[in-house]
Amino acid sequence: MGKTRERIVDASAELFRRQGYIGTGMKQIVAAADAPFGSLYHFFPGGKEQLGAEVIRHAGRYYEELVMGIWDAAPDLTSAIDAVFSGAAEVLRQTDYADACPIATIALEVASTNEPLREATADVFESWFVQGAARLEAAGIKRADARDLIVALLSLLEGAFLFGRATRDAVHVERAGQAAAALVRDALGRVNGSPGRAGRTRRRPTPPRRTR
Amino acid sequence: MGKTRERIVDASAELFRRQGYIGTGMKQIVAAADAPFGSLYHFFPGGKEQLGAEVIRHAGRYYEELVMGIWDAAPDLTSAIDAVFSGAAEVLRQTDYADACPIATIALEVASTNEPLREATADVFESWFVQGAARLEAAGIKRADARDLIVALLSLLEGAFLFGRATRDAVHVERAGQAAAALVRDALGRVNGSPGRAGRTRRRPTPPRRTR
DNA sequence: GTCTATACTTTGATAGAC
């Protein structure tokens, strides 16, 4: 229904997430996008690599907005963490253990083999770190701790995605969420003796400006 | 110098870890193994899939023994966690951010596309969970907590590997190790009020029997 | 912008001599 170029990017993102970048063929993409083959190289003269880079950045930003939207909708920090992990586990189940992180598979595939695409994934992850750290700070985590904490929280999520997909069991994601909550409690306790209300964020945390 | 079949498996494991299963060709494998092409299908009549399954199980067991060996050599639980994560970060740096988890890339590639290989990765991960949980129990973690904790610790490691390779920065692995240590302290505190000696493992934790 | 046909390369896999 949308524009052809848009459909190509969306279909590619879906296929890359499930089959990886290398495992997805250009012919499969145009078939899934219901797009003419000629349009592919019309819109992406740089070929598969240009398409891959665009998909990584597009899917990365989309997922960032999805997760941060859930985060911001929660009344406090611990609820936010719980909502993100619970929601991720639910999506994993509902998609037959296919839809987890949109770029993790690509990131590992290209990390040592394709420098432009590796940089694209690194940029996406860095943006996630910045956005998450800003929210942790807004919730009262010390600036010096926020960066380390968000990396740990997202590592828990990514690792649990890996185990969840491989074992076809989303409980790993939920349990990782409980571990994430424990890490948050620790960090909050380090700055505030009363953990009861320490986790309460401002009602409308100033959304940090995107750096792009 | 070893037997041909052995060289093929080892070379495949190395290539799969860095380039993934799909991204590695059979011709590249025989070249790296310095093996005759005919031998490949002589030893692996099931083709690439049979080779992939064997590499997953072989590399999975090798890595398990490597990590658990480091674990068992540490004087106490928190030292063990630190040693594992620090060692992993060091290897990551020394290999130009190539050598992290030997099967994570394959696991994500095949999770939704190749059921036999997906099962192989699931078996490996499950074995890691069992071995790790047994060691946590031996260190005083309650049985009911050990399983959840080992999944969280390994999720931290796997997620940090992903970010470390993508951003070419091993500090993520070290920081994940600190978060892992915090989770362990929490779990130990839940069973023993004196965290000072609570983390002390038995000098020779009974190695749980392998289930294969 | 769309569409078809096709060029070129690489892939996994096989056959058969040695």
Place this chain on the structure above:
DNA sequence: GTCTATCAAAGTATAGAC
């Protein structure tokens, strides 16, 4: 067990009519 030649299929990419 080894080695070479080769297959059929799939991969990415291009050309050119419309």
